[in-house]
Amino acid sequence: HTHTSTPLCVWSLLSHSLSTGELIRADTRLLSLLGCRRFQSSVVNYSTLLLEEDMGLLYVGARGAVFALNATDISDSTARTIEWEASEEQKQQCLSKGKDDKTECYNHIRFLQRFNSTHLYMCGTHAFQPLCAYIDEESFKVSSEFEEGREKCPYGPATGYTGLIVDQQMYTASQYEFQCSPDIRRNDPYPMVRTEEAPTRWFHEADFVGSALVRESEGSTTGDDDKIYYFFTEKSQEQTSYYSHIRVARVGRVCKGDRGGLLTLQKRWTSFLKATLVCSLPEYNLHFNVLRSIYTLPGHTPHDTLFYGVFSPEWKNVKISAVCRFSLSEVQRVFDGPYMENQDSGAEGSEYTGKVPDPRPGSCITDQLRSRGINSSTSLPDDMLNFVRRHPLMSQQVMSTEQRPLLFRRTTDYTQLVAHRVEGLDGQNYHLLFMGTDDGWLHRAVEVKGHLHIIEELQLFDQPQRVDSLVISHTQMSVYVGSPSGVVQLPLSTCNRYNSCYDCIFSRDPYCGWDGQDCLDITAQTDRSNLTQDVLYGNRGCDNEPVQHRSRSVMVVDDVLLQCEISSNLATPVWTLDGSELQGYGLESGFRVGTDGLLVIESQPEQSGEYTCHALENGVRVAVVKYSVTVRLDIAATFCPSPSPPTSELLSPRSMEAMYLSLITILGGLCLVLTVVLLYLGFCLRGSHRGKYSLRAAAAAAASANHTDRKRKHRKQQQKRNGDTHKGGFLQIVPREGQPSPNKDPPPPAPPLPPPPQTPHNPLNQSECDLQDFPSPNGLSATLPSVLRRMHGNSYMLLRQSEAESSSPLCRSFTEELNTILEKRKHTQLLPKPNESSL
């Protein structure tokens, strides 16, 4: 039940009427009302967030400043600031190095973490000369001299970088200086340990996105060491027929106790190993090999740790994202498996099958090694170190859980994700994910049986901008979003947004439950016995709710539109007539279904009855509206431009006859005059009409869609393009437009084209009103009615071309209108709702 909420906390609501100062104040009030808070100051690039749950503080590293915000309400006035910008002198030097003065020649805070119980540690790019310093937490002031940061912090704001402080030692990974190769380093205290570059390079243009400490020593029966895992994308060195990519996503790891070798691998990691992360849909040849973001979800024990990653394909011009999950046990299995052949052996890309030295290369110091007198990595034998130096890559690949993405999404670029566990009413633990996009949206999703179900899509900013960082707070029940323009704080759930039982249940939000009246946050309820929730299936627990009742009366052969607005983006409309489902919605059946309603074409008396519109979602049919339709056997009016609804009922047959005769005479004359005029006009303008016409219709269709629709439409257009133009490769997974959705019968074949209208004397008629050659993407429906007259709000009366020698200029605009509506409807009717997560 994807709710695409209209801007939840958008500034533009107020920005027309208020000056800047007022804007912030008024905005805050408005947002606190909506449960969303913002922090913004004169600086930009709020890219580094550090949450201190215990202290109730959110530290924010931005460009030229660090802030300490109250995590309960980041917009409150108690925010403290450390200003730290590079000096003008430093900026000049940076400029003279040819760097970009808009972004690079500033001090971007790239690192901000707790050092010990009283101090934080931070590093900034400092206009291309990185520096680091301690912050005294209590006074919130820089408490030390600035230290050289070259070994700890990258030079630029956009360089891939990850860093951790573990037991007061700093572990960072980045491509530090411009010419340097990428590196994983432990900096403090000495001895510093880093990555080997020769004879085998351990990284190839690696772009680091994240790192995680897993305390595997805790509860270990083998005396195992803690490990630090690194996640990155690098240039692929191996080439196999199946897998030939330029870039590849990897996980690497080092042991915390690693001190380097004594002679071989001196001051180099002895425990570094790396393996490929696979996030792909092999059956569609779709490989997501660029890692964008990683989140480590701790388990009950360190071995239950899970890694959630956002991936994208290599091509930069396509917006596609996938979310994959990896288990630590699978990563460990691969690190315990065979090694890849050495890159300079000439057999790269194949598994190493020779003898593996003992102790196993790349292993941490365990009890077994200690019992052999090896207490430290400096005591490891040379043959083992030589092997690991040349064979850092594992042969097997780390497969994602379920061997496939949990979510796959077109037209979305996720930049960040975070996950956490929520206990649902059924006592099960669900994983709730927040994913930020490159254009300032936040998607909230729940993982159910290996699929991600998107609960909500929220627009966070009025100006599209990438989400740079995300942090979840359990104590504050908030999620914090860092972006170029500011920080936003949102509640973890907003159950009261759902105002019916079905909305609440369909949302599948593990935080929300229906109590018979409202959708409530279950964590705030002490008595949960009367709450209903169904995360697993998203369809159980609601009684039928009262349904709107309407009636319609139409004349035989008229068309009637029965409106039915379905609020959920994931629901499909299903119509029943007197209780039985309408079969075959094609033209021959006399019905057309769209997202906005059902069109009964050329209604017949047997089509009278009770129509019910249901929203079908998750296998549940919820009645939305009922119509009692009566088709009357009156004779339909057949004259040309009839400006008013027929009034025949009010008149006696005799006077009617006379009236008809005179009317027909008058109108016939009018038609003749207009025909002549338009013939003349058409003769002069004919050349340009066709092109303009279809353009305008398209524009009208586009303009009538709202924001959400537009997104959807865009997706559909894309699908259509994909479906039509690329039949092979990955694009096959896109549901073809015109494919029937599973719960409907296939649409009937296109009816034969009717003979062209008998109007050879009237070229204008042909060019303006004859829509038979209007482009029809489905090959369906070449017989669009050509004249339309609006009778009242909801229904349309149609006059066929053959019935009316219509040459009135009126016919064009109405035709366009109907055509737009029908075109739209055709699309919506035939397109199965793309449920991407089910791919």
Ligand SMILES: *[C@@H]1O[C@H](CO)[C@@H](O)[C@H](O)[C@H]1NC(C)=O
């Ligand atoms: C910093 O913010 C500015 C303005 O919002 C933006 O144009 C720029 O891309 C941001 N830089 C980084 C590194 O995020």
Ligand SMILES: *[C@@H]1O[C@H](CO)[C@@H](O)[C@H](O)[C@H]1NC(C)=O
């Ligand atoms: C944060 O604000 C809340 C009220 O909004 C207050 O109770 C709390 O003491 C504040 N915390 C800090 C660290 O200032």
Ligand SMILES: *[C@@H]1O[C@H](CO)[C@@H](O)[C@H](O)[C@H]1NC(C)=O
């Ligand atoms: C934390 O580290 C800082 C900087 O090294 C030091 O001055 C301070 O005394 C340390 N605090 C504690 C409690 O060890």
Ligand SMILES: *[C@@H]1O[C@H](CO)[C@@H](O)[C@H](O)[C@H]1NC(C)=O
């Ligand atoms: C390793 O440590 C054990 C106990 O800590 C000690 O008895 C032994 O001598 C050490 N071995 C070496 C080679 O340092």
